[in-house]
Amino acid sequence: AQSVAQPEDQVNVAEGNPLTVKCTYSVSGNPYLFWYVQYPNRGLQFLLKYITGDNLVKGSYGFEAEFNKSQTSFHLKKPSALVSDSALYFCAVRDAAGGFKTIFGAGTRLFVKA
Amino acid sequence: SQTIHQWPATLVQPVGSPLSLECTVEGTSNPNLYWYRQAAGRGLQLLFYSVGIGQISSEVPQNLSASRPQDRQFILSSKKLLLSDSGFYLCAWSVTPRDTIYFGEGSWLTVV
Numbered sequence: 001a002q003s004v005a006q007p008e009d010q011v012n013v014a015e016g017n018p019l020t021v022k023c024t025y026s027v028s029g030n031p032y033l034f035w036y037v038q039y040p041n042r043g044l045q046f047l048l049k050y051i052t053g054d055n056l057v058k059g060s061y062g063f064e065a066e067f068n069k070s071q072t073s074f075h076l077k078k079p080s081a082l083v084s085d086s087a088l089y090f091c092a093v094r095d096a097a098g099g100f101k102t103i104f105g106a107g108t109r110l111f112v113k114a
Numbered sequence: 115s116q117t118i119h120q121w122p123a124t125l126v127q128p129v130g131s132p133l134s135l136e137c138t139v140e141g142t143s144n145p146n147l148y149w150y151r152q153a154a155g156r157g158l159q160l161l162f163y164s165v166g167i168g169q170i171s172s173e174v175p176q177n178l179s180a181s182r183p184q185d186r187q188f189i190l191s192s193k194k195l196l197l198s199d200s201g202f203y204l205c206a207w208s209v210t211p212r213d214t215i216y217f218g219e220g221s222w223l224t225v226v
Contacts (some may be wrong), residue, residue, distance in 0.1 A: 032212065043120075043204055043217035044158075090158070094212065101173075102215055104158040 002027040004093045006105035013081045014113050021076040021108045023091030030096040033074040035065055038088040038107075047089075050074060051096075061085070081112045116141035120205045120218030127225055133178075133192040135221050137205030140186065145207040147188040148215065149180055152202040164188060165211070200225045 003026045013019045025031055032051055036044040048059025055067045065076045076089060091105040120137045127133060139145050149161040160173045162180035170180050177196050181189045188205060205218040 034214065036217075041220070041222070043219045044206075046214055046216060049214055088156075092215075096212070101160060106157045 002031075002093055002095050002101075002103050004091050004103050004105045006089075006091055006108045008108050009106075010109045010111065012111045012113065015083050016080050019076075019078050019081040019085070019110065019112070021089050021091075021110060023074045023076065023105060024072050025074060025091070025093040026072060027093060027095040028097065031074075032094040032096055033065075033067065034092040034094075034102070035059065035063070035074075035076050036090045036092065036104075037061075038090065040087075044090060047076070081110075083112050083114050086110055086112045116145075116207075116216070118205060118207055118216060118218040120221055122221060123219065124222045125224070127195050127223065129197055129225055130194045133190070133195050133199070133223070135190040135203055135205075135223070137188045137190075137218055138186055139188075139207045142186070142207070142209065144185055145209065146211055146213075147182065148206040148208075149188065149190050150204040150206060150217075152204060152220075158204070162190070195225045197225050199223065 005024045007022055034049045035047040038044045047063050048057050050057045050067045058064045063078050065074055067074050088107045088109050090107050092102050094102045117140045147164045150158045152158050164170050164182045167182050178192050203221045206215045208215045
């Protein structure tokens with residue numbers, strides 16, 4: 001069965017510093033991996049995805065994520081955090097073997113202090 | 115481009131009353147459609163998904179039902195709401211089951 005874990009409930013970072021939001025996954029086949037961001041009282045917005053190819057994926061708003069197959073991780077990163085990046089971030093995984101179910105992590109709340 | 119609309123945005127309903135949340139997708143045909151519930155501002159629970167008109171799969175047995183009367187329309191319903199039905203409901207779509215899922219803006223349901 002597929003699963004995804006976001007080990008940090010909350011991440012605090014100062015504006016201008018790099019940020020990392022962690023995600024690990026478990027699937028039986030090759031993974032499709034996604035990151036979403038949610039602002040208060042809004043739906044989830046798609047940031048980026050990894051299907052195949054380069055391990056470093058670039059997405060919206062300057063975010064990127066690194067796929068690490070040996071560590072089964074897909075951490076979200078940004079070189080310089082903005083206060084406006086403060087939000088709830090979700091990692092999601094889907095097994096490339098098929099099926100309709102995308103499993104979402106519990107979410108990590110990011111606080112960026114000015 | 116494709117857009118997804120979900121309404122109403124906010125709903126306060128008494129216990130025992132019916133529910134209807136509606137979602138439509140524009141700019142694509144035969145999308146895969148999903149209803150999720152988000153409790154306590156955190157994890158997402160898949161409630162229903164649909165691959166075509168009249169084809170609904172339920173992930174979690176509960177007080178809710180879903181219908182897809184038209185290709186790009188997905189409705190979440192209940193005949194009698196429970197307090198535990200309160201939450202943030204999100205409609206979503208994808209081109210195929212393997213594609214990125216895109217979400218609507220959500221509907222806040224408070225059952226009182």
